[in-house]
Amino acid sequence: MEQAEIGLIGLGVMGSNLALNIAEKGNRIAVFNRSPEATRKFFAEAGDLQKNIIPCETLEEFVAAIRPPRPIIIMIKAGDPVDQQMELLKPYLADNDIMIDAGNANFRDTMRRFDNLKDSGLTFIGMGVSGGEEGARHGPSIMVGGTEDSWKRVEKVLTSISAKFHDEPCVAWLGENGAGHFVKTIHNGIEYADMQMIAEIYGILRDGLKLSAPEIGQVFGKWNEGRLNSYLIEISEKVLKANDPISGKPMVDVIVDQAGQKGTGKWSVIEAQNMGVAATAIEAAVAGRILSSQKAEREAAEKILGLPQTTAMPTTDGVSFLDDLENALLAAKVAAYAQGFAVMAAASREYNWNLPMPTIAKIWREGCIIRSQFLDEITSAFTKDPDVANLIVTPAFAKLVNDTDASLRRVVSTAIMSGLSVPALSSALSYFDAYRRGRGTANLIQAQRDFFGAHGFDRVDGVDKHHGPWGSGLADFA
Template sequence: MEQAEIGLIGLGVMGSNLALNIAEKGNRIAVFNRTPARTGEFYEEAGSLKDNIVPCETIEDFVAAIRPPRPIIIMIKAGAPVDEQMALLEPHLQQNDIMIDAGNANFRDTMRRFDALKDSGLTFIGMGVSGGEEGARHGPSIMVGGTEASWKRVEKVLTSIAAQYHGEPCVAWLGENGAGHFVKTIHNGIEYADMQMIAEIYGILRDGLKMDAAEIAAVFAGWNRGRLNSYLIEITAKVLEAADPIGGRPIVDMILDKAGQKGTGKWSVIEAQNMGVPATAIEAAVAARSISALKDEREAAEKVLGLPAVPPLAVSDKAAFIKDLENALLAAKIGAYAQGFAVMAAASREFGWSLPMPTIAKIWRAGCIIRSQFLDEITTAFTRDPHVANLIVTPAFAAMVRETDGALRRVVSTAVLGGLPVPALAAALGYFDSYRRGRGTANIIQAQRDFFGAHGFDRIDGADSHHGPWGSGLGTGAA
């Protein structure tokens, strides 16, 4: 029997869809699931794609069915289950075989696994896959981290299954060990911020302008035809249009306001903090999800504190304000992306990855959750200046920030005065205002730190005096 080009373990929703995508693109694939019944069920449901699928009931048969060196995708729950599956698989593998974790793994786990296999003759790929179930089935954005040799072994298959943007596959090798999973983590952090900002704009339209779901849907649908054109704006309009099959009301009005999270947003914030890179919009989005989970506490607090005693939103021209909302969302989105790319640039230096920023922007243009027209402009900006300190100081984005800054400022001010929470929009505005100000206020912090801890400070005149006159003769020049 002809051997498979690649193998896949784990026939859950994502694994099944990815396997069908691989088979549909003309690649022979061996599949294995811990529960043999699921393997048989998957094979029977594959229909015309059966000819490219080799169902296996044992690990031994599975490994034997794949052409060496064997690339094997592991698509199971992240964390300890991946380590357990690798331990079961490893004794059956041979020189240069490749284990590929395609789940939402912590990149530090990926680096650990990569290092653990370094002297074993085997190797490891950490592969970020974005696009959800639909992307896995029809074309995801794929971020690969591992050795260049292991990438070359899987390049043909991964290129065939990736999303296409104007004929370019949305897949790339980004560097060694954890590079792919790190980029996927930051992708998800930006995704958190983007979704939170959309939710805040929705809140202003719903609670501030008292618009119903259908009216808000029309606003988002209109924005999707302009500069905000993106997957998330598109599906927001569709979500708002959808009716509840039980009662007929807008389904969005029947959904409990508690947002879940799986960890990648939190990881992106932790790593930004570890590297000293401000990612305030992403941080605000992660915190907002955490607050949303405190549903009982929020309801109790509303009974104790009440809602802010504020007048209705001071909006004299509704159409002009909605245009401000569009521009404010664009400005805040720029801030979130700028922060995400700054975190990746810092990680690239810290871990020696040489992450290709224009390529990352390119492979996010289709297939992934944050795909948008906007990424074309990011690709161009980083192609012209791959090592720019921050996206917002590139000529194109500096012009966009100057154009939309006023709208963001007006929207945040109006929302705050109206008692409407806009933590991510406000964080983006604060980021712009802090980043663009040459003379900030950290001098007083340095003075305080020196006063209570003798931490020292640098002087603007460069003088070789690094402590203040904080002794008993404060301000008199005493020691």
């Protein structure tokens, strides 16, 4: 029997779709699931693609079915299950075989696994896959971290199954060990921010302008024809126009307002803070999901505190305010992307990854959840200046920020005066205001730190004197 080009373990929704994608693109694939029944069911339902699939019911049979050096995708729940599966695989593997974790792994786990295999003859790839079920089946964005040699072994297969943007494959080798999973983590952090910002705009339209879900869907549909064109705006329109088959109401109106999360947004925030990079839009989005989960507390608080006394939302000038909302969302998205790319740049320096920023923007243009028209502009900006300190100071984005600044201010101030929570939009505005101001207010913080803790400070005149004349205040610390 002809051996498979690649193997895959884990035939859940994502694993099954990825395996079918691999087979459909003409690659022979061996598949294994810890439940043989799941393997048999998957194979039985594969139809014409069965000719490219080798179903296996034991690990020994599975490994033997793959051409050496064997690349094996592990598509199971992240964390300990991946470590356990790797240990079960090891006895059957040979030198240069490659284990590939394609789940939503913490990049630190990926780095640990990579290091643990260094002297074993085996190697490891941490592979970020974005696009959900649909992407896995028909073409995801793929972010690869590992040795360059291991990448070359899987490049043909991964290129064949990836999404394509104007015939360019949305897959790339991004660097050693945890690079791929780190970039996927930040992708998800930007995704969190983007979704939160869209939800805040939805809240203004629903609770401020009193539009119905279908009416808001029409607004989003119009925006999707312009500079906000993106997958998330596209699906927001579809979600808002869908009706619940049980009640007949708009589907979104019968969904409980509690958002789940699996950890990648939180990891993005933690790593940003570890590296001293402000990622305030992502932080606001994670906090927003946490607050959403506290529904019982929120309902109790509303009974005690009531809703705030507010001013009326604009109604007589609805068209221009809708334009403001569109521009505000565009501006806020710029902040989220700028922060995400700044975190990746810091990580690239920290871990010596040499992350290719233009390439990352390119492979996000199709297949992934945050794909948008906007990424073409980011690609262009980083191609012209790959080492720029921040996206918002590139010529194209500096102009965009200045062009949308007034709209973002009006939307945030109007929402606040109307008692509507807009943490991500307001964090974006504050980020722009803090980043563009040459002299801020941290001099007072440094004075306070020196007063109570003798932490010292630098002087604007460069004089070599680093403590203030606080007198007895310093004694409180001693």
